[in-house]
Amino acid sequence: MALYSEKVMDHFTHPRNVGSLPDANGIGEVGNARCGDIMKIYLKIENDIIVDVKFETFGCGSAIASSSMATEMIKGKPVDQALELTNQAIAEALDGLPAHKLHCSVLAEEAIRAAIDDYNKRSGKTPETPVIKG
Amino acid sequence: MEENGKRIYLDHAATTGMSKRAVEAMLPFLTEEYGNPSSLHTVGQKAKEALEGAREELANLLGATAKELTFTSGGSEADNQALRTAAAWGKRKGKTHIVSTAFEHHAVLHTLEQLGREGFAVTLLDVHENGLVTAEEVRAAIRPDTCLVSVMYANNEIGTVQPIAEIGKVCREAGVLFHTDAVQAAGHLPIDVQAQNIDLLCISAHKFHGPKGVGLLYCRKGIPLATLVEGGAQERGKRAGTENVAGVVSMAAALREAVDGMERNAASVGRLRDRLIDGLSRIPHSALNGDRTSRLPGNVSFCFEGIEGESLLLLLDQKGICASSGSACTSGSLDPSHVLLAIGRPHEVAHGSLRLTLDAENTDEEVDEVLRWVPWAVEKLRGMSPVWKELEAGEKQFLL
Incomplete structure (x- = not known):
């Protein structure tokens, strides 16, 4: 039995949407290097749609895979749908994470929220409904 | 996860594969010669002979005498028993201070933490950027109430080798017991408990191509061994449980091979x-x-x-x-x-x-x-x- 699912290994080995966006209008960074995990999400939002997304991650295999999967799940989606993405959904999409790695999916969820917060701040918007965490 | 079925194993500090000789040495004691060394009959006595033969061989390889060796389930148990032994020895003399280092194996550090909760004072020496302590630093840390110095021979993560013989000399001069966790050193670096003035030493067979689940504690003659596992009279009553005869015999063969090479x-x-x-x-x-x-x-x-x-x-x-x-x-x-x-x-x-x-x-x-x-x-x-x-x-x- 392997530590990670094939999905996790696929996203870790071939991460989707790696890099940065020079014209991002929402950037979120969570975690800290002391604890061994940093995730940075770049969003390009047009008409409340996430038209492009990139990530940079310093962290373990599941942190990289969670970032990759999360960016895939929100690309092309309306902002309010992206805000509904939960860490459970990310972990499920990866066919599960080991219990001690679930925080990696939480980090991905938080990074997306932080990037959208940043977009809202920049564009002078405040979210209409408060976000309820799953 | 291997490409072309190739495997490059570079984790020998975690564990090693058994050598052919170590496997061959243990096989008879898993099959035909399966006796319990405590049994009086011929089958049991054959196992007893093999066990004591292996003890002799291991003692020779470590510069010890057979009676000074106690077989354990591995390095962690041996480290626990060594520290408990020294702590009990110290307590009887009213000495409740221990000197060790900040980068010992957790088998040592966690036992020291527990001893700390039981009233012992523990000084952990700085290991510096190079991962080394000196005998002088050990000497300076020894107090009148110090009972034990515990410094690992070689570190399991960064591989640094401590000046064990010099530290042993300092401890002997100060009348303090000296324990060394030699789990990473055995089979790779010379060990002579006499020449190096070691009082307590622990090794684990699977680090030198022996089997997992077997190790030993050397405890210098005259130091009463503390008991962790209560039960039968095996190992002079100091470590109960039917002996791992096949494992011990194999450990002796593996160490002999490692020392020879x-x-x-x-x-x-x-x-x-x-x-x-x-x-x-x-x-x-x-x-x-x-x-x-x-x-x-x-x-x-x-x-x-x-x-x-x-x-x-x-x-x-x-x-x-x-x-x-x-x-x-x-x-x-x-x-x-x-x-x-x-x-x-x-x-x-x-x-x-x-x-x-x-x-x-x-x-x-x-x-x-x-x-x-x-x-x-x-x-x-x-x-x-x-x-x-x-x-x-x-x-x-x-x-x-």
Whole structure:
């Protein structure tokens, strides 16, 4: 039995949407290097749609895979749908994470929220409904 | 996860495969000669003979006498029993201070923490950036109420080799017991408990091509052994439980083989180690952990800035390279290895560590492969690391 699912290994080995966006209008960074995990999400939002997304991650295999999967799940989606993405959904999409790695999916969820917060701040918007965490 | 079925095993400090001789030595005692050494009949007495023969052989290899050896389930149990023995010895004399180091194995550190809760005072010596303590530092730390000094012979993560004989001399002069966890040293470095003035020493068979689940504690004659496992009269009543005859016989064969080949292997393995160290040092913003010369022949330990160790291990595993790391993600906690923190590596650097531990079975071709794939993996991970990006952009100072 392997530590990670094939999905996790696929996203870790071939991460989707790696890099940065020079014209991002929402950037979120969570975690800290002391604890061994940093995730940075770049969003390009047009008409409340996430038209492009990139990530940079310093962290373990599941942190990289969670970032990759999360960016895939929100690309092309309306902002309010992206805000509904939960860490459970990310972990499920990866066919599960080991219990001690679930925080990696939480980090991905938080990074997306932080990037959208940043977009809202920049564009002078405040979210209409408060976000309820799953 | 292996490409082309190739496997490059560079995790010999974690465990080794059994040697042919060690397997052959144990087989009869798993099948035909399965007797219990406590049994009076011929089958039992044959097992007893084999057990005592192995004890003799191991004693010879360590410079001890057979009666001074107690067989255990491995290094951790032996370390626990050694520290409990010294603590009980000290308590009877009213001495409740222990000197050790900050980068001991957890089998020692956690037992010391427990002894701390039981009223002992523990001084953990700094191991400095080079991962070494000196006999002088040990001497300076010894107090009138010190009962024990516990310093590991060789470190399991960074491979640094302590001046054991000098520390032993200091302890003997001060009338303090000296314990050394020699789990990483046995079979790789010379051990002579007499010449090195060692009072308590622990080894584990699977680190030198013996089986898992068996080790031993050497306890100098005259020091009453504390008991961890109560029960029958095995091991002079100091460690109950039917003896692991096959394991012990195999451990003796494995140590004999390792000691016989020690000099030859140290030279050949040391050469591969030096090739790896030289090659990996070329990776920018990397650093060797631990002293370059006073280290185990097979240990290579590096930190690479801007990346995390677990993802490095996963990438290497995909290339068939089995390595290890002291990152938090491999330890199951938020903190990286206490050993790397003890030598002063900051958290963010310690997360990016890689340990490669070689053995006589490794080859130059394997070293070539490692020197090809480690730089590739480090670069790949740095390419997606926001930490690395900040460092490169000059927004943060490089630490290495």
